[in-house]
Amino acid sequence: MKYTLIEIKKNLIKAIEESVGKAIASGAFSADSLPEIIIEVPREKAFGDFSTNIAMQLPKLTKKSPKFLAEEIIKNFDMTGTLVEKIEIAGPGFINFTLESDWIYGVLKDIDRLKESYGRTEAGKGKTVNVEFISANPTGPMHMGNARGGAIGDGMASILDWAGYEVTREFYINDAGNQIAKFGQSLEARYLQINGMDVQFPEDGYKGEDITVHMEEFTKIHGDKYVEMESSARKQAFIEYALEKNLTKIKEDLGGYGITYDVWFNESSLYESGEVIKTIDELTQRGHTYEKDGAIWFKATDFGLEKDDVLIRNNEIPTYFAADIAYHVNKLRTRKFDWSINVWGADHHGHVARMKAALEAMGLSGDRLDVIIMQLVRLTRKGETARMSKRQGNMVTLSDLIEEVGTDAARFFFNLRSPESHFDFDLDLAVEESNENPVFYVQYAHARISSILRQIEDDLTKVKLDYTLLKAKEERELMEILAIFPDEITGAAAKMDPSRITRYAMDVAANFHSFYNACRVKSEDIELMKARLELVKGVKLVLKNITEILGINAPERM
RNA sequence: GCGCCUGUAGCUCAGUAGGAUAGAGCAACGGCCUUCUAAGCCGUGUGCCAGGGGUUCGAAUCCCUUCAGGCGCGCCA
Numbered sequence: 001m002k003y004t005l006i007e008i009k010k011n012l013i014k015a016i017e018e019s020v021g022k023a024i025a026s027g028a029f030s031a032d033s034l035p036e037i038i039i040e041v042p043r044e045k046a047f048g049d050f051s052t053n054i055a056m057q058l059p060k061l062t063k064k065s066p067k068f069l070a071e072e073i074i075k076n077f078d079m080t081g082t083l084v085e086k087i088e089i090a091g092p093g094f095i096n097f098t099l100e101s102d103w104i105y106g107v108l109k110d111i112d113r114l115k116e117s118y119g120r121t122e123a124g125k126g127k128t129v130n131v132e133f134i135s136a137n138p139t140g141p142m143h144m145g146n147a148r149g150g151a152i153g154d155g156m157a158s159i160l161d162w163a164g165y166e167v168t169r170e171f172y173i174n175d176a177g178n179q180i181a182k183f184g185q186s187l188e189a190r191y192l193q194i195n196g197m198d199v200q201f202p203e204d205g206y207k208g209e210d211i212t213v214h215m216e217e218f219t220k221i222h223g224d225k226y227v228e229m230e231s232s233a234r235k236q237a238f239i240e241y242a243l244e245k246n247l248t249k250i251k252e253d254l255g256g257y258g259i260t261y262d263v264w265f266n267e268s269s270l271y272e273s274g275e276v277i278k279t280i281d282e283l284t285q286r287g288h289t290y291e292k293d294g295a296i297w298f299k300a301t302d303f304g305l306e307k308d309d310v311l312i313r314n315n316e317i318p319t320y321f322a323a324d325i326a327y328h329v330n331k332l333r334t335r336k337f338d339w340s341i342n343v344w345g346a347d348h349h350g351h352v353a354r355m356k357a358a359l360e361a362m363g364l365s366g367d368r369l370d371v372i373i374m375q376l377v378r379l380t381r382k383g384e385t386a387r388m389s390k391r392q393g394n395m396v397t398l399s400d401l402i403e404e405v406g407t408d409a410a411r412f413f414f415n416l417r418s419p420e421s422h423f424d425f426d427l428d429l430a431v432e433e434s435n436e437n438p439v440f441y442v443q444y445a446h447a448r449i450s451s452i453l454r455q456i457e458d459d460l461t462k463v464k465l466d467y468t469l470l471k472a473k474e475e476r477e478l479m480e481i482l483a484i485f486p487d488e489i490t491g492a493a494a495k496m497d498p499s500r501i502t503r504y505a506m507d508v509a510a511n512f513h514s515f516y517n518a519c520r521v522k523s524e525d526i527e528l529m530k531a532r533l534e535l536v537k538g539v540k541l542v543l544k545n546i547t548e549i550l551g552i553n554a555p556e557r558m
Numbered sequence: 559g560c561g562c563c564u565g566u567a568g569c570u571c572a573g574u575a576g577g578a579u580a581g582a583g584c585a586a587c588g589g590c591c592u593u594c595u596a597a598g599c600c601g602u603g604u605g606c607c608a609g610g611g612g613u614u615c616g617a618a619u620c621c622c623u624u625c626a627g628g629c630g631c632g633c634c635a
Contacts, residue, residue: 042578043578043579043581044578044579047578051578053577056577056615056616059615065615066615090578091577091578092577092578092615092616093577093615094577094578137635174635177634177635178634178635179634179635182634204634293633294633295633297633306560306561306631307631309632309633310632310633311633312633313633314633315633317633319633319634319635320634320635321635324635345629346562346563346628346629346630347629347630347635348630348635349561349562349563349629349630350561350562350629350630350631351630351635352562353561353562373562373563375563375564375628375629376628376629378628416570416571417570417571417572418571418572420563420564421563421564421571422563422564422627422628422629424570437597438583440597441597441598443597444595444597444598445598447595447597448594448595448598449594451594451595452594452595453594454594455594456594494575499572500572503571503572503582506582506583507582510582513598513599514598514599514600516594516595516598516599517590517596517598517599517600518599518600520593520594521594522593522594523594557595558595558597
């Protein structure tokens with residue numbers, strides 16, 4: 001085989017472009033602009049190895065029929081250097097290309113040459129992207145929603161990295177504002193109760209067990225001397241103590257979940273630096289605010305939204321929205337990220353349009369912000385639905401989840417479905433750790449290959465490597481699935497959906513298991529053994545790359 | 559009431575920048591281990607793509623409308 005797969009595709013696209021150009025030059029048809037040439041792998045084998053729908057894209061521009069266009073393109077097609085053996089027009093105007101059968105071995109050449117970086121693409125070359133995810137309130141432990149957001153966000157960040165972007169993973173710590181005040185009140189009430197005072201717990205306070213535990217431990221250290229202290233100083237002390245504890249715990253849990261951040265960004269720093277006020281001032285200068293009922297409002301209605309939003313309350317405290325605008329200006333203008341991606345729960349979707357509007361109002365394109373809205377996780381246990389609001393207490397935390405099902409299963413599970421699908425996490429089922437769990441299927445493929453590699457001790461360095469010995473149907477299909485890995489990366493990045501990679505992983509594993517049952521690697525025929533060895537090494541490498549992206553382990557043994 | 563998400567096989571879901579005969583897994587039934595890990599493989603079938611209308615060479619995919627479920631519509635975050 002002369003070419004790697006990447007070269008083959010590049011050559012084919014170029015040849016199609018040239019043939020379209022020549023057809024136009026010959027006067028067969030004319031077009032002001034040309035759509036991008038897209039080649040895809042047809043669903044059916046009978047339709048060849050690659051196809052393009054270019055002849056069906058051109059009728060609108062040329063006023064000619066797809067059939068006519070396809071014929072003209074084929075007439076002008078130069079096969080030199082493309083490995084194309086046969087071209088056919090099929091269906092409504094597809095042009096199908098059949099290549100010399102050797103072409104598929106190009107993928108093994110690619111893998112051999114690129115090794116650990118096989119699958120990386122340059123789609124996002126030179127662009128920086130900030131992926132912000134989880135950003136759990138530090139007022140308590142992380143819940144199932146955070147767990148899903150973590151799996152999606154970290155997976156997304158890895159995919160973008162593989163797609164060539166320069167990626168920063170970021171956690172926004174909401175350590176300012178209203179919920180921190182409530183956090184303080186809740187801590188204070190528990191402390192006083194623990195130390196024998198009969199006080200009312202705040203109506204909308206945090207009722208979780210963790211609040212009580214914090215104050216019990218605090219009491220163990222400091223005793224009851226805070227009972228006499230002035231309330232605001234006391235609350236401040238409690239907040240500092242508990243926040244520190246919670247953040248430590250969050251970082252620990254995330255470490256166990258396989259997530260590491262590049263940046264931990266404090267909301268409070270936006271107040272300290274004056275960025276919140278400066279942002280509101282700039283909005284005012286640009287004419288996008290007004291005063292009403294003692295509050296400062298953002299004129300979201302100027303940007304086609306239904307209603308305006310408050311930036312500064314009539315008690316002079318800025319809203320979360322105001323801080324979030326400052327935060328995104330910080331990302332896009334101060335820190336100059338080309339692109340900002342946030343992973344938010346569906347309960348925040350109403351926030352998306354006004355954030356984009358606010359960015360426009362600040363003179364920044366709203367297109368530079370994308371929000372992956374994930375539907376909320378519904379947790380079921382023995383058929384019952386459990387709610388997961390922090391203020392209700394009684395919730396399943398991320399660390400509970402990891403303890404029950406393990407990191408691998410959790411992260412794989414959360415990326416099994418696309419973010420926008422409503423997802424029922426059935427704890428009873430996930431706990432089973434049986435073959436029900438698809439993560440084992442993928443890991444098992446990796447372990448099986450590792451086992452084969454351990455058992456082949458022959459020195460094959462002197463044996464001739466001849467990929468063309470790989471002729472079986474299962475071998476060919478396995479190479480074909482490996483060949484689309486870079487496309488899967490590009491696709492997952494474009495669609496902003498990590499679950500595509502999870503499904504691809506299962507496809508690769510399925511093709512490998514079929515191969516495994518049909519073909520033996522260990523063989524008397526050492527040339528065949530060498531070729532198959534290269535093939536399974538390629539599969540192992542792709543599986544390893546995928547599991548890294550998804551943040552799960554690729555075990556050598558199971 | 560308004561907005562967003564979802565509705566595809568018995569169940570859980572892919573497929574939605576319009577494309578070729580709508581696909582997987584689970585569940586059900588029947589096969590495959592003296593040979594590299596049976597957590598595996600092979601085979602058997604299933605659809606008013608929620609309903610209705612429209613756009614066009616072509617619609618699960620786009621538009622309108624109805625229905626069902628979830629979420630949101632706060633000087634909460």
